[in-house]
Amino acid sequence: MSTLIILVVLLLLVIPPAAGLPGVPALLSLGLQLLCSLPRTRRLRGWWLVAGQAALFAWMGPVPFGGPSAFFAASVLLVARGPLRWVLFGGVTAAAGVVNLGSDAYLWVNAVGNTATQGLVVFALTRLSDLRDELHATRAELAARSVAEERERAGHDLDAMLGSTLSRVIGLAAAGRAGEIPPLTRRAAQRVRQRPGPPATHPAGPPPGDLTPRLALPILTVVYLWFPVAAIIVIARAPVPVGLRVAYWGAVVAVVVLQAYHALPRPPGARPRQAAWTLPAQLLLAWLPLLEPDRPYYQLVGWAAAALLIVIPAPRPAWALYAVVVASVPAVLFARSGSASGVPAALVEVVGMSAMFYGLHAVGRLVHQVRESRLALAGLAAARERRRIAQDVHDLIGYSLSAITVKAELATRDPARSGTELAGVVTVARAALADLRAIPGDGEPGLGLRAELASAREVLEAAGAAVEIDADRPPLLPEADALLAVVVREAVTNVLRHSRARHVTIALSARDDLVRLRVDNDGVTGDPAEPGHGVTGDPTEPGQAVSGGPAGPGQDVTGGPAEHGQGVANLTTRLAARGGRLTTASRDRRFRLDVTLPMGPPVVVAEREH
Secondary structure, eight states: OHHHHHHHHHHHHHSOTTOOOOOHHHHHHHHHHHHHHSGGGGGGOSHHHHHHHHHHHHHHOOOTTOTHHHHHHHHHHHHOOTHHHHHHHHHHHHHHHHHTTTSOHHHHHHHHHHHHHHHHHHHHHHHHHHHHHHHHHTHHHHHHHHHHHHHHHHHHHHIIIIIHHHHHHHHHHHTTOGGGHHHHHHHHHHHHTSOOOOOOOOOOOOSSOSOOHHHHHHHHHHHHHHHHHHHHHHHHHSOOOHHHHHHHHHHHHHHHHHHHHHTSOOOTTOOOTTHHHHHHHHHHHHHGGGGOSSOOOOTHHHHHHHHHHHHOOSHHHHHHHHHHHHHHHHHHHHHHHSSOTTHHHHHHHHHHHHHHHHHHHHHHHHHHHHHHHHHHHHHHHHHHHHHHHHHHIIIIIHHHHHHHHHHHHHHHHOGGGHHHHHHHHHHHHHHHHHHHHHTTSSSOOOOOHHHHHHHHHHHHHHTTOEEEEEEOOOOOOHHHHHHHHHHHHHHHHHHHHHBOOSEEEEEEEEETTEEEEEEEEOOBOSSOOOTTSOOOOOOOOTTOBSTTSSBOTTSOTTOSOOOHHHHHHHHHHHHHHTTOEEEEEEETTEEEEEEEEESSOOOOOOOOOO
């Protein structure tokens, strides 16, 4: 769309108002400007194009209607950078005035004004098209930056929320103050189980460029002001009564104001308020001057035709009405004069005006859409990263907090084991701190299935459960090994938090390129869990002893209401991403978690075409 708009505008600008054919210099200037403006050839943009346009400008001599001189001005703006571009642009505009000094005052003003405004239009259309492509190309860059910012923010949040707690736990354990540890870890676990909030909003700035809103607004202001000024000058020169001249001026101002109102930036799909009467009013005010008996003024119809394409959302009706309105100009002119003289020139001018103003709006709208989609992708990437971090915190740190609580309470109740258990608290807390710092990074914390099975036995036995581990130790890819380690962590956390287990069995086996992990425990409290939904239960009061031991499995060692589904849902998502499956079952106060996972990398089988 942007390429077509640029092509149409450039072609219409090079045609003289008298509907003659453009000369050789004008066609060469058009060719150079196409190389400078079209997306596919923008890489050729350079000072050699400016030099070529300067030579053609000198060859052509006086050109009061703009066109090629506007191409020269636009090329300077597109190639030069910084303040130099505006100095050179002013020089080109002044040169257009010097070349046309022999013309009358109106033609001189027209040459200067058209060179400046048409040059700004070509520059704006070209840079808007460039910006659209730049925004599209940098969407991945912004998404990556959003993820990096989210990781940095999460790192600070996690350190403030959990890092300080774990550091304090290490200090309390080293000081032998085991009784102060469980309240800390329970509060920390409640925060771990909270759902992640929305990601931080990201600024909507475009990539570094030279057509920012700060610059685009003055350009549009100059363009919108020049054309009514030129129209007012034309009307002032026309031999019409004063009253009719004043009415014309009023119509010009009204049409321009309504055009600016219709073209204001709005969200996609939003129409201007009161468009049901403002659009017909603009059309009527633009079309009535065609009926003026001496010299019909048809240029305003180009503004109104552009407004049709801007305001009407459905493309087919909009273009159909556009064609009718534009075709009415040559039809009325021919019907009035009975001659085709001047009719093609009027048609070209009306189409050119409408193409410029619709083009500025349409390309700007494309930039807005690409910018919004780019920001949406960045927001999705940040939200996905935030969920990933929250998932890792829940799955990894929740287990560590449960293990610390069990060991600290055992140390409190059994002084003979206090030294051993507090040493274990320090070990687990330090490992949790390492995990916490690794979570916001690119990869997952380094987990291993063998180490997690050993840790599971230690923690569950400390909580008073008999543990049986039957592991075949099949060869696994590192990713599958780490994922099964996460499953073991979550399963043990569930046993600790949602059951009074006295017997826990962990079985690992391999068959038919599938590895199967089963965790089975007794002592499920409350209503049995429905298959596929994780554990349920009625935790007793935190810290209540079971059989004279510490707060054992089933007493929600982390404190607060347990969220049964979040951990299982996290695991289900992780496993599904690697072609695995998780199921749960609860019966006769026993709970079983089954996981199957391909031993090799997941294989995506493409569907055959029939």
